[in-house]
Amino acid sequence: MASEEESTVKEPLDLIRLSLDERIYVKLRSERELRGKLHHNLKRKKIFGEPILETLPCKAYDQHLNMILGEVEEVITTVEIDDETYEEIVRTTKRMVPFLFVRGDGVILVAPPLRTA
Amino acid sequence: MLFFSYFKDLVGREVTVELKNDLAIRGTLHSVDQYLNIKLENTKVVDQDKYPHMLSVRNCFIRGSVVRYVQLPPDGVDVELLHDATRREARGG
Numbered sequence: 001m002a003s004e005e006e007s008t009v010k011e012p013l014d015l016i017r018l019s020l021d022e023r024i025y026v027k028l029r030s031e032r033e034l035r036g037k038l039h040h041n042l043k044r045k046k047i048f049g050e051p052i053l054e055t056l057p058c059k060a061y062d063q064h065l066n067m068i069l070g071e072v073e074e075v076i077t078t079v080e081i082d083d084e085t086y087e088e089i090v091r092t093t094k095r096m097v098p099f100l101f102v103r104g105d106g107v108i109l110v111a112p113p114l115r116t117a
Numbered sequence: 118m119l120f121f122s123y124f125k126d127l128v129g130r131e132v133t134v135e136l137k138n139d140l141a142i143r144g145t146l147h148s149v150d151q152y153l154n155i156k157l158e159n160t161k162v163v164d165q166d167k168y169p170h171m172l173s174v175r176n177c178f179i180r181g182s183v184v185r186y187v188q189l190p191p192d193g194v195d196v197e198l199l200h201d202a203t204r205r206e207a208r209g210g
Contacts, residue, residue, distance in 0.1 A: 013207065014207075017203075017204070017207045020200060020203060020204075021196075021200070028185075030137075059194060059196055059199045059200070059203075060119060060120075060123070060199040060200070060202065060203040061203060062119050062120060062203075062206060066120050066153075068120075068123070068189070068194065068199060070194070070196075097186075097188055098191045099188070099189040099190070099191050099193070099194050100186050100187070100188055100189065101120070101186060101187035101188075101189055102185075102186055103153070103181075103184045103185060103186070105182065106137070106185055
């Protein structure tokens with residue numbers, strides 16, 4: 001019973017609870033996106049019982065959507081307009097952060113990993 | 118309360134706080150409160166060329182609401198503990 005209760009989605013935040021330690025996609029204000037990355041090698045290592053630092057993404061969250069994420073790729077998108085041709089130039093800047101606390105008030109959406117069930 | 122407790126355990130560690138105006142400040146976490154206001158000591162602005170007016174600031178109080186990110190020390194995250202605390206809090210306990 002308890003395990004069934006743990007795996008069903010009754011309220012929106014349950015969706016994130018089920019994504020703990022899965023890779024998730026977070027869209028933030030000011031054209032920022034965060035993506036977690038799966039590290040297959042590290043995951044496999046852990047199965048063999050070696051004590052390694054876990055590097056899978058969503059570590060913790062609360063009702064404000066404050067979150068701690070691991071192995072985060074942040075993508076910032078900026079759109080500039082060319083002075084002469086008036087064409088839109090889309091630029092993306094990427095960077096990696098090993099561990100990041102994200103304040104919930106900047107979060108627009110959280111998408112769980114794709115499930116094939 | 119989860120993140121309040123978490124940050125209390127991080128007191129004394131080096132963190133980088135990124136604000137919503139893109140200013141990033143690195144410093145030693147001195148204290149934190151329930152609103153996740155943060156006090157930093159021995160602060161250094163990450164991009165000093167862009168923000169030279171902050172050169173002489175050594176200690177600062179940061180209002181929690183202007184924080185966008187806090188970059189955490191990689192060894193300062195106990196994954197098991199965080200998971201348990203998160204599940205407990207999600208259950209409303």
